Amino acid sequence: MATIVSVGSGKGGVGKSVIASNLALLFARMGKRVILVDLDISGANLHVMFGMHHPPATLTDFITGRVNSLEGVAQEVEWGSGLRLIPGTGETLATANLLFAKKKRVVRHLRQMQADLILLDCAPGTSYQALDFFLVGDIQLVVATPDPPSVVELYRFIKLAAIRKVLMIGLARGQKELKAILMEKEFDSVQEILDTIGRVDKASQEKAEEVLREFNPLFVLNQTADKTKLSIAYLQQVIYKFIGSELILLGEIPKDEAVDQSIRIFQPVVDLASKSPAAKALIQTFHSLQQRLGDRIPALT
Ligand SMILES: Nc1ncnc2c1ncn2[C@@H]1O[C@H](COP(=O)(O)OP(=O)(O)O)[C@@H](O)[C@H]1O
Numbered sequence: 001m002a003t004i005v006s007v008g009s010g011k012g013g014v015g016k017s018v019i020a021s022n023l024a025l026l027f028a029r030m031g032k033r034v035i036l037v038d039l040d041i042s043g044a045n046l047h048v049m050f051g052m053h054h055p056p057a058t059l060t061d062f063i064t065g066r067v068n069s070l071e072g073v074a075q076e077v078e079w080g081s082g083l084r085l086i087p088g089t090g091e092t093l094a095t096a097n098l099l100f101a102k103k104k105r106v107v108r109h110l111r112q113m114q115a116d117l118i119l120l121d122c123a124p125g126t127s128y129q130a131l132d133f134f135l136v137g138d139i140q141l142v143v144a145t146p147d148p149p150s151v152v153e154l155y156r157f158i159k160l161a162a163i164r165k166v167l168m169i170g171l172a173r174g175q176k177e178l179k180a181i182l183m184e185k186e187f188d189s190v191q192e193i194l195d196t197i198g199r200v201d202k203a204s205q206e207k208a209e210e211v212l213r214e215f216n217p218l219f220v221l222n223q224t225a226d227k228t229k230l231s232i233a234y235l236q237q238v239i240y241k242f243i244g245s246e247l248i249l250l251g252e253i254p255k256d257e258a259v260d261q262s263i264r265i266f267q268p269v270v271d272l273a274s275k276s277p278a279a280k281a282l283i284q285t286f287h288s289l290q291q292r293l294g295d296r297i298p299a300l301t
């Protein structure tokens, strides 16, 4: 079964798609069977990054039932080496607000695909759409830029992802009383939801705490500049203190004109300008991710 890596962010425009597409290409170049999925349905742009202007089928075709398998939607990209893309164009009200059951169906079909690695380029922000797909990842990667609004939104994103994760555990454990309480209340903090669960059932609280300890997203800081002042250590401390998660720095990618250029000519920057500062940092980030994935994906084929 394929390993799923999800890529999320608090804010749009931070570089999620740039990072997901370049990492996907690098894994494919190693001989992995890689599928990149554009789940940012309202801002889908991965197909454009690969110069695929009119994809013959998209995720929407699968969701609406026009195509009945994801294998029928995935298309090999031009720079490929076996990299396939599930494009995400074609927003409708139904795809913008997918019901939980439909999301589960997408995930079930994804897990059955012929692949070693599946990269999910999730929608930004804290809608259920964004959070639920992000939480599907066996490995979760978050992206932010050093500007304060992006960092604030990253914190909010991780907090709400943690709350959603704990909520799902509480609901899955299924006691009627607990379910009723969790469904009717909005939670502002991780501690608040843990305390609420604990008042009903100590064992569920312990389970939730255990799950939170394992919720340690990998972090890519993108578009850094020499004057970048963000203290990553401070951000890590705050997230650990208030959410209980460790934020693991995977890579830092500089702001680099080569990225814009690569987007303009529809070719990933690791291909177009492999010696540029951004490409070098992306390759380093890829190596770190590869190490973290370890035995999860089969050795080079
Ligand atoms: N490292 C970088 N250096 C320069 N520009 C970048 C970099 N990363 C992203 N960008 C710019 O930011 C824009 C948004 O990136 P994108 O990956 O589409 O964001 P997201 O998927 O998070 O919405 C890109 O079109 C590109 O112009």
Ligand SMILES: [Mg+2]
Pocket (backbone or CB within 6 Å): 016, 017, 018, 040, 043, 045, 121
């Ligand atoms: Mg994007």
